[in-house]
Amino acid sequence: MQQLTIGKNQAGQRLDKFLKKAFPNAGTGFLYKMLRKKNITLNGKKAEGKEILAQGDEIKCFFSEETFASLSGTENRETTSDYRKAYRSLKDISVLYEDEDILLLNKPAGVLTQKAKPEDLSLNEWLIGHLLATDAITEADLATFHPSVCNRLDRNTSGIVLCGKTLSGSQALSRIIKDRTVKKYYQTICKGKIVQESTLEGYLYKEESTNTVKVYADPSEAPAEASYIRTIYMPNAVAGDFTLLTVELLTGKTHQIRAHLAGTGHPLLGDTKYGDNKLNRRMQSEYSLHHQLLHAGRICFPKEAEGPLAKVSGQTFTAPLPHKFAEILQALNLAPDSAC
Template sequence: MILDIDEKNEGGRLDKYLKKHLREASDGFIYKMLRKKNIILNGKRASGNEVLKAGDEIRLYFSDETYKKFRGREVTEESGDLGDSGLHNIDGLIVYEDENILLLNKPPGMLSQRDGGSRSSANEYIAEYLSGKEEGETSGFKPSVCNRLDRNTSGLLIFAKNYASAREISESLRERTIKKYYLAIVCGMPVPGRRTGYLTKDHKSNRVRVCELPSAGASFIETDYRIIKPAGALTLIRAELLTGKSHQIRAQLSSMGFPIAGDPKYGDKRVNEELGRRFGVRSQLLHAYELVLPEFKGILKGISGKSFKAPLPGEFEKVMRGVDGNLEFKGTQGLYS
């Protein structure tokens, strides 16, 4: 495999170019291939710190299968993956973009950030997207995600393009002045209103538990719930996240007796199986739907008070249409009423 360097990629380091191009490969793999001369620059062994020039030639001595594996795959709503031929598809996921920030409608299955494995994340996809527009890493700042969503939770992610916007967004998230609204399809119909509790996390199992009373190591949580539309045994609700803890909405709703439909960790197994069989649902029907920005004083002043919404994944509409059409779920009658 031969990679020719053009003017767009001139001036960057070889190792950074390879990490961006082979987005599924670990750093260790890339440096090992350089040491073993399976990756060479202009016919010679390279260390990775070389500065690229237009006209440079990189040769990769991999099989086609290995190259495709580490280059990545095309993004789909089901898998959340993005690959070579599908890079342009990132355009269809962008909700808003200006010179300072970008808002992405993350599909279920896509990581917000890398989790230590080789699987790529929204962070890498946006970095490559901006690099293609010559808006990549500048002045030492690498565009990065400011908030996180669980891998199988869809919806709005905020990316900062510079230090100033990163500071303003981070401060607003820390002070909870950015309003965050989620939509979820839950089993049964919870009583609307503000709900509080205390959350503890088991890091080994990556599960959390919600209790009504405080305990050692527990974090206070608070969420406001509103009913949007009842539909048979399920209900479409809106949740305003007033504190932002891991798995907060999923675990709190489950502890209340109204688990999110499709949730493999905190949900109802019988309902999940039925949703999977009838609609192909494979993960929690939870979507980070809307962000309402506060009054900014700095570089983001021009978008103060604006609201941004992310379209719902197709699974939401399929399930609501099916249930609204008097679809009954086996074994759920009376469980969530």
Template sequence: MRELIIQGNDANQRIDKFLMKYINQAPKGFIYKMLRKKRIKYNNKKAQGNEILQVGDKIQLYLSDETIIQFQQNTLLQLSPVPKTFQVIYEDKNILVCNKPSGLLTHPDHPNQTNTLLHQVIYYLYQKQEYIPEKEQGFVPGVCNRLDRNTSGLIIIGKNLLTLQEINALLKQQKIHRYYMAIVKGKLYHDGKLTGFYSKNRNQNKGQVYLKPSKKSKPIETLYHPLQVGADCTLLEVQLVTGRTHQIRVHLSSIDHPIGGDPKYGDQQWNQYLYQQYKVSNQLLHAYKIKFPSTSGHLYYLSEKEIVSSPPTIFQQIIS
């Protein structure tokens, strides 16, 4: 029998959610089966799985050490030394806001990847002794908002569970405002509001916007504001209202103002010109500003705070 004592980064979540992190390779069905068979107990009583954990609570696992080890991913694998290519824009005891360079994945998309933003951040916090896996019971610092591989800009990292929960809730409620800079084909002189209904082709990993809803579509909304108009392109400030996959890219493409360098939704002839003239090989899209709402919660000190990151210098070279 193994007994776990709930710590700060384990509390304020359901038992089943905690167990899915602690034995993160175990199938959900296995965890619920062990709960039903009373092989997992909560404070020495039968656990239902939906109890909310508090600091000091105890969970008893009536499982062999071999079974537990079998179902635990070795988090030390994520601590292999990796070069730090992100820039720290803002940091405190709860959050890290970093500038992700274009070309770097936010999360690993297969188990063998060892150099993503998440790997770099975990190793960075480990070096600072702000994340010590031996003292945790499944918690790992996490990314709150993700960016496409070839989009640069601001990403929020939660250093503890309470922060992750609060930031994710604010994002889900659309209370954290996210702004991007993009260089698009053609000239736009006035502010715009784009709406529609979004669906994703999972086989092609490609989104599409429709005027009318369908059974699987979701509402989509994007705002834009021209910052500077060039000879054949416009520098836009774009605000995400909803947050669908490739939202800004597909929405601007749908009004015939695709983002420069975008291989999936862009104008291939213009992309070729941008590559020949400026060596642009990815979409000219940068997540440049995050604005927090007024809040009285755990992150009260971030109320109405704005965090800004300048776009890559190539943006000004092209628009000028």
């Protein structure tokens, strides 16, 4: 007999969902059969699988050691080497805020938020490596729950990424991202003079084969799969032929800020996908800029946040501008917005 005790990271989910994570090599039908035959029990009693687990609940499994190891995959479970390697090797990532349920990380440009290929190391691996290194989680915890980033930034976009340490923290962050009650503000330098605040609307279509998007102003011209988008931008400073903007995402789609501004004739500096090639070459030559200047610099949590987010309810968090961004601001005589 083996016993599994439910911890904070496993609480709040259905028993059958937990069992699928604990025994990835077992079929769903097999697990329900084990529940019916009381080979798996919850707190010493027969269970159906739909019960919501609470911290401290005890699940007993009347399996042989060999069967338990085979069903749970402990015989060939991946090690934590990738997480520890990412924590050691990915540089300039900083923790802006951390409590028992969530973290806010400041991602530098050039680091993936999540893996694109199996061999990649990303912010997500760094996060788990950090939690292992600080004893916030154990290797055993990873059998049934993986802390994870809850929003994504492009590889070459810097700034704040929201991360869940616990299941309840991840669920709470995902809810406020989905219902758009968390406010996300970006800073960027774009080509051209913008002197008034404006709201852009359009329909964004992603071409998967090229990983590019196109924004349509007229919905009748957009493909049926296109998504409605809204972007607010506010000029903070204008100098020469450049504008420092604060941008609020009212919707969050792939490359939304980059494509939306480029479509209005104001591409981001350094954006090789949607930008001005001649201007980008100048920025590369003069400032060694090889990526778009886009920084997720401010996050505002909703005032009514409760539960795992109670500690950050109504709070605003900021991430300092990367050195390269600040250097170019100074060189172009653009003063950064003190609010970001």
